[in-house]
Amino acid sequence: MQVIAGREEDGSFTVQSPSSTANGLDDAGFAALARELEASLRPRWVFPSVELLYPVLVAAGVRVERCYDLALAEGLLLAHEGQEGQSRSLRAAWARANGEEAPPDSADVELAQPTLFETRVPTLPEGVTVVTAVRRVLAEQERRVAAAEHPDRMRLLLAAESASALAAAEMSADGLPWRADLHEELLVSRLGPRVRAGERPKVLVELAAKISEAFGGRPVNPDSPPSVVKALAWAGIEVPAARKYLLKGIDHPAVGPLLEYKELSRLYAANGWAWLEEWVADGRFRPHYVVGGVVSGRWASRGGGALQIPKVLRTCVRADPGWKLVVADAAQLEPRVLTALSGDRRLADVAAATDLYARLGEALFSGARWVPAAGDDRDDRARAKIAMLSAMYGGTSGEAGPLLALLRQRFPDAVSYVEHAAQAGERGERVRSRLGRTSPAPSAAWRALTGGLASDEAGELKARRASRGWGRFTRNFVVQASAADMTAVMLATLRQRLPAPAHLVFFQHDEVIVHTPAELAEEVSSAITDSIAEAARMLFGPACPVRFPMQVAVVDTYADAK
Incomplete structure (x- = not known):
């Protein structure tokens, strides 16, 4: 069941359900109708942008179960098609769907009555309603998804990203408990x-x-x-x-x-x-999260530094009386994602341990003729971590080079996976995550520099450095973006599994915090571990041999979680 909701240029709302269409709704009318439709139909809502519409519902106490975010989907599809950098607004998507030139961002929006997030509404062609545009763009996006390299994976990515947008809006509204x-x-x-x-x-x-x-x-x-x-x-x-x-x-x-x-x-x-004074009110820190704000798919935040809470301030993040914080982070997520991507069975055996780096150290250095550099007092775990990070980030300086060579010798499938991605980047090609997030193309300046036209040795050196630099980017992109895929799916499934009134209050790359009544803390902990397992199955299949453990702590204050 599908319901379309959009905001017209005059700031009013239009909602189209299977049985009727309601036009000219104000905020209260939109919320009341949405509450009724959510309870009776449990539909999949189609929003031009969750970020711009959903806060109106959340402020009125309305939460929807699932949705489709046209703007986020447009951005992912444009990147997949090699057209990143174009506007993903409804006006631009409507133009492209009709074979027209899309207007630039500055021309396709106007400000409605200012709100907390400066809600923007599209300036569509005369006579075209938001619902009409949404229906046309949705149909065109469905056609483009079917033409993607892996349509089923892309559908999962768009669903997970849309659910993440719902979670982000809810987290901003609920806020992180904070003792001012x-x-x-x-x-x-x-x-x-x-x-x-x-x-x-x-x-x-x-x-x-x-x-x-x-x-x-x-x-x-x-x-x-x-x-x-x-x-x-x-x-x-x-x-x-x-x-x-x-x-x-x-x-x-x-x-x-x-x-x-x-x-x-x-x-x-x-x-x-x-x-x-600016960010904490009524005992809550309420930042504004930006889903997919980083090119790899990681979240960003707009103001407040939400994703960089200093350790010294974590003691201020405290559960309400009678409640608990359930803090969970995925242990060494990116190395495990690389293991699953590459299908390296030997590394999968290593990843069965909760502390992957410790087990990797045993696997790398047991019986190996490794002579540490003078003054190097690091243990095998620390060296194993350097080797793995060198594989994922392309480090070769100092001891990283020999350690990476040892890792390549012991686990060739995993290292080959990222090295092939690096080689593609050095050639100026794009690479994709597991679900289809696509890396941007290098700039025209990069192509000019690496085009083989250097006239002297200095120019050739610059070209090689630029080529290797972009290769390091694509090397890491396939892992980091796939990890973002996985956490998006995990977040979407967790949001559905959480028992009321427990709710997500924080998310950062591979870490989540849930604020819950104390008596539900055990159920919430199980929901988190079940969600990461389900995400692994959805991304890598039921036979995926890689274990993705979650380190879960039930605490009164964030500072006690680590």
Whole structure:
């Protein structure tokens, strides 16, 4: 059963169900009709964009079970067809479906009455309603899906991405439980009392004075990297930049306060009092998630830094009284995804362990004539991790090259899989994830540089570097994008499995947090582990030999989960 809902240029809603069409609905009317249709029909809703329409329903307390997001589907299909970079709006998709030139983004939308997310509605040709456009674009997308390399996989991807969009809107509305009072206490304990905007907190002022004193009283601005580099040069220490990892190895009395200043300054700038006032209200942190915001399919966030909650602030993420946080992350997800993609049976045996890297270390170095470099005190697990990351990211410097060679010798199928993807990238070809996410084409400048027209040795060197660089991108894309496929399917299935009133409140790459009444925590934990197993079956088939364990913790505060 299918129901189409869209917003017209005047801001009103139109809903077309199998039995009738309702036009000119305001927000309340749209929500009331949607509630009725969801309860009676349990349809698949078709939205021009979940991001733009669904928040209206969620704000009214209406949740839908399933949907199809035309905008997300359009973006994935355009990329699959080698047309990434084009507008995925309903107006543009309508034009393409009718063989017309699609207008640029700036011309195909206008602002409706401002809302929390600045809802945009399409400017369609005169006489064309949103529902008419949706029906036409949906039919055209279904034709394009049927022509895809693997239609069934693409259908699964579009369904999972659409369900992810529902989850993202619900998570933004529900919010992550956040204790503003604890956050405030932490800021005061770390930085001192709150100061006016533009001023340094007391602790930063004191650290800045210590830094200058360590340089013999020479004025140094710790917020200015060039000032720090210049001061170090004055002290006889040459560094290319004032990065944390470069400073750590320097023996100078200014380094300690410099590193502390950097850490606290970042806390103040990224998650200080201004952030707390802007993003936390009524005990909830409500960021805006962007599904598929990264080219590999990973989520992004718009404001608030939702995907980068510092460890120091995780103590502020606390369940409500009588509730729990169920925190789960997929253990070493990307190496396991690579194992399933490549069909490497020997590596699948390794992946049966919860700690894949530890078992991989045993498999790589047991009986191997491996002589560590001088001063290398890493254990076999750490070396195995370097080898695997080198395979997935193309690292060859230092010890990575020999370790990758050993991995290739022991697990040739897995390493060959990513190396073939790298070779395709070096040739300027596209690669795909398991379900059909497609890498972008390299730029015209890249093609000009690598086109074999270099006239000198320096030009040839640049061309080889550019070619290898794009190969590293495609090497990692096939793994990271397939992992994004898997987590999208897992998220979609988990959303359906969660018992009410438990709900998702956080998602990041391979980690989820569910806020649940304490008595449902065990059921939620089982739902999470069942969802990742189901996602593995849906992506790689029922005979997939790879184990995908979830590390699940039931806690009162996020800080206790790890």
